[in-house]
Amino acid sequence: MSSDPSSRRQFLAFLAASPLAAAAGIDGEWLARLGYSTAASDAVLGAADTMASRAMGTHGVLQPPLISKAADALDVFDFEGVAKQNIPVAHWGYLMTGTDDDGTIAANRAGFDRYTLKPRRLIDVSKVDASVSFYGTRYPSPIVINPLGSQKAFHKEGEVAVAKAARARDHLMVLSTVATTSIEDTIAARGGPVWFQLYHQSDWSVTKQMVKRVERAGAPAIAFTVDLLGGSNRETMIREARKDTRDCIKCHMGGAPLPGVSGRVDDRDNRRKPNLVGYEKLPPQLEKGTPTWEFVDRLKQSTGMKVLLKGIVTAEDAALAVEHGVDGLFVSNHGGRAENSRRATIVSLPEVVMGTGGKIPVICDGGFRRGTDVFKAIALGATAAGIGRPYIWGLGAFGQEGVEAVLAILRKEFELTMKQSGTTSLSQINVRHIGMA
Template sequence: MTDRRRFLAFLAGSPLLAAAGLNERVLRDLGAGSHRRAAAALQAAQQAVQDGSLIARASAALNVFDFEPVAKKKIPIAHWAYLATGTDDDATIGANREGFDRWALRPRRLVNVDEPDAGVTLYGTRYPTPIVINPVGSQKAFHPLGEIAVARAARARDHLQVLSTVATTSIEDAIKARGATVWFQLYHDVENWARTLQMVQRAERAGSAALVFTVDLLAGSNREAMIRGARRDPRHCVDCHLGGAPLPGVSAVNDRDIRRKPNLVGYPDVPRIPETGTPTWEFVDRLKASTGMKVLIKGIVTREDAELAVQHGADGLFVSNHGGRAENSLRATVTSLPEVVQGTRGRIPVICDGGFRRGTDIFKAMALGAASIGIGRPYIWGLGAFGQEGVETVLALLRKEFELVMRQAGTKNIAAITRDHIVARN
């Protein structure tokens, strides 16, 4: 151990590694006890020093991780940091991944699954896989076509897409590019209900079938990796962002720049920022009463809140910790999933997101009662690396892996995947 620590300290001082983009966290993880973190750090180290190993085209990817270093190279460092950041020391991002390791597969044999059917039906619409494209803000920070490229990929592969309030594409344009409904994710504006109502009505008019109300950022979040990355960017944020936003702490909150956020403009009394005031369950009641769209709540992680959500008429839930970007809970969403499902008692669909990167991850969540699963960063890696084709390939790879696991486990459709197909590891 002493030798290893000395070696790592030596590495940490190497200008060569700094030039290759290796940071202290990677080196620390290399020396960590956890097998998963060490393996991930090793992979990052290998990718950073062997530039030649980066895939040159989407079709060369073996898995979704292959897109990450390519996207990292192409995306400006401040924008990359916005994508990659968690909160505090980013530990909940790792916890989300480690949550899947707590479960092992319990496959059944001699079942004919030549043609697995991974299809799910959400509120009457059938999708060929349970993989939902989760809301991620500001996608034109990663590729010039941003959410439009993602919508076209969603259309080509027939996936459900959820558009963020702070998207760089309007809900109208996203639905046009998708050629079908896109759900609208809502950040609240408690201080001015009239404006919230206008946003909700606009989404409904545009053709959104569902409103996804995100509730896990009510107290803000401490995104240190984002600030560090922005500091390393030689460009000046103020050249593009009013007041130097979106850096928290750099400018007053009210200076947050919404010029490229079309879902926040066009109202007589424009909200300068989407998140104002602290909503309570009463806000959910108001949302429900104000729209014909389905209303889902995103960010629920406890049985108690799942029960309350059902009582307040929610039509569905996202078990989510914002991809480790909300509170640094250290609790994997796949660990929270069973109690949330229990709280709903099967009355409304539960979608789980956070750390899904493999077909086996999807299988485990479906076995624990998820109706679908959501992905965030992986499709943005695809977008940043190769635009629409990258997103499509990420979706195709995840689907291929998931269908393979379904075959391996002897489960011919989603209903056949049960709790008996997985078992807790010690």
């Protein structure tokens, strides 16, 4: 494409008016979202370059210019560079790290390329319903806002901005134990139920009080994370933290992060983790060892909330979960932050679904960045797909507006894939709509 702005402007004007636009999947609404008008702005011209480079498959070689407003984003990756610019380098390292050489992060993405789409034609797709139901509550989209700790490290409004975006777009949100906002404040900002992710405490009496508190606050479900019970080695986080010239000790009493201790919260940091403070001091009933299925039974008995396990990746554990009365699963490797398995969650998904015998809902997360990724997961038996880093890119870039834009883009991409595949509801999407690459 010519680099002369006036000829690019003419090209956009031609596209907008041409039947070719529809054939290329470019509709009026899409151009409007880019801010396209007859007096095309510089941002639009930048977006045109982006379109061209991505169409040529050179995205990653030719980096698109940074966007200046959420509405200019074409895909979720457009938020990454802006967020990186805004977020302190140590916090960026915490967000982006995997374990060891980060190989499982790459595997999560590469996993989606093992599957292709097999669209069906000549089906009326003028109306599409992408809604999903969890335990009696329906959401218009199967894209779940996964739990992710310490969100005020990425934007001053942290989880509150995310909860407001979840409210505006009506998405299911799961709050982390190590959030920088309390479950009570998050539910208030969401204006509706939020699920809670549980990291167990070394003292069962504290875990039990935490569970009771979350239930009182109005959470309908709790997701117990089981994929970090042995610890993890996060090298990228440490390398990036070393570049940060600020005084970490001012905020983190424990100082700079250490190898092998991620996932543990230093007691003195709890003032920034409101879900970990305010518990009555009871005589300690210290856990012996790390949790086993007995702990899952105890957890189930201690609450009327639905109990899910987060971090299941095998058929064997999925079957055991059903046996122990678990109400749902997250197929997850913690976004490549647990063991460096190099096994994509989309690859683990089919055996987990098989292990449950279809008896409980299964949410799959890890590397979801496109609507086509979500479609592939639903085709392989997932009830929904969870996202982590993409909505934090939106948050770090533009606060609540950025999170909303990320949700809107993924939803639009997913619904487009549904229509193009000849499916109008989640129940119609099945394994026959995908193939092996």
